[in-house]
Amino acid sequence: QSALTQPPSASGSPGQSVTISCTGTSSDVGGYNYVSWYQQHPGKAPKLMIYEVSKRPSGVPDRFSGSKSGNTASLTVSGLQAEDEADYYCSSYAGSNNFVFGTGTKVTVL
Amino acid sequence: EVQLVESGGGLVQPGGSLRLSCAASGFTVSSNYMSWVRQAPGKGLEWVSVIYSGGSTYYADSVKGRFTISRHNSKNTLYLQMNSLRAEDTAVYYCARVIAVAGTANYFDYWGQGTLVTVSS
Numbered sequence: 001q002s003a004l005t006q007p008p009s010a011s012g013s014p015g016q017s018v019t020i021s022c023t024g025t026s027s028d029v030g031g032y033n034y035v036s037w038y039q040q041h042p043g044k045a046p047k048l049m050i051y052e053v054s055k056r057p058s059g060v061p062d063r064f065s066g067s068k069s070g071n072t073a074s075l076t077v078s079g080l081q082a083e084d085e086a087d088y089y090c091s092s093y094a095g096s097n098n099f100v101f102g103t104g105t106k107v108t109v110l
Numbered sequence: 111e112v113q114l115v116e117s118g119g120g121l122v123q124p125g126g127s128l129r130l131s132c133a134a135s136g137f138t139v140s141s142n143y144m145s146w147v148r149q150a151p152g153k154g155l156e157w158v159s160v161i162y163s164g165g166s167t168y169y170a171d172s173v174k175g176r177f178t179i180s181r182h183n184s185k186n187t188l189y190l191q192m193n194s195l196r197a198e199d200t201a202v203y204y205c206a207r208v209i210a211v212a213g214t215a216n217y218f219d220y221w222g223q224g225t226l227v228t229v230s231s
Contacts, residue, residue, distance in 0.1 A: 001170070001171070003154065003156075032214075034211070034214065034216045034217065036216070036217035036218070038155070038218070040155075044223075045204055045221040045222060045223050045224055046147075046155065046218070046221055047221070048217060048218060048219050051209070051216065051217040051219075052211075053218070057219065069182065082156070086178035089154060089155050090217070091157075091217065093214060093215060093216060096169035097160065097166075097215070098157070098168065098170070099145070099160070099215070100157065101147075101154060101156060101157060103154050104154040
């Protein structure tokens with residue numbers, strides 16, 4: 001199972017928006033609405049930010065939103081804040097009881 | 111409050127074995143799907159294994175036949191037995207609770223802090 005493809009980096013100034021893509025195949029991202037996104041600060045455990053493509057867990061700011069079109073999912077962070085600077089990973093169920101993660105994107109707040 | 115605490119990591123020689131533990135609190139391990147995810151130094155996340163509430167187990171191809179996931183119900187603890195370890199198994203290993211929808215594993219909602227496994231001579 002190959003990792004989902006994400007851009008290595010993305011950046012934006014405070015208050016701006018940044019969108020991260022996550023490209024897979026019809027066997028994972030395109031085949032299921034089971035795409036989730038995780039935020040990871042250096043030295044910390046990943047934190048769930050989005051599940052089932054576009055749902056936000058309790059406590060996650062509504063500045064974070066998710067979507068999907070075909071084999072590509074996207075995470076948008078609106079109104080960037082300094083604390084949003086982190087690594088972000090997408091994940092998808094990949095069938096046959098397997099999961100796959102994205103390659104990860106480092107978001108920098110300029 | 112849900113908490114997951116991993117332990118058991120350390121330095122092991124190639125070909126050696128190690129058993130990781132993940133002690134859970136705030137929920138019942140045996141009633142949930144549970145998973146191990148690893149992260150090599152400076153690299154991305156890699157799914158390793160999952161155990162379903164019914165006891166079925168599944169593995170990534172990279173660890174199949176070498177790693178075994180299990181749980182101890184009365185201790186409310188998840189385990190990962192790792193045998194025939196290789197240098198490429200060096201990583202921080204996280205345990206995570208998996209949320210399932212209609213019996214299909216969906217996403218990881220709670221994660222432990224991780225335990226570092228280093229495979230080196």
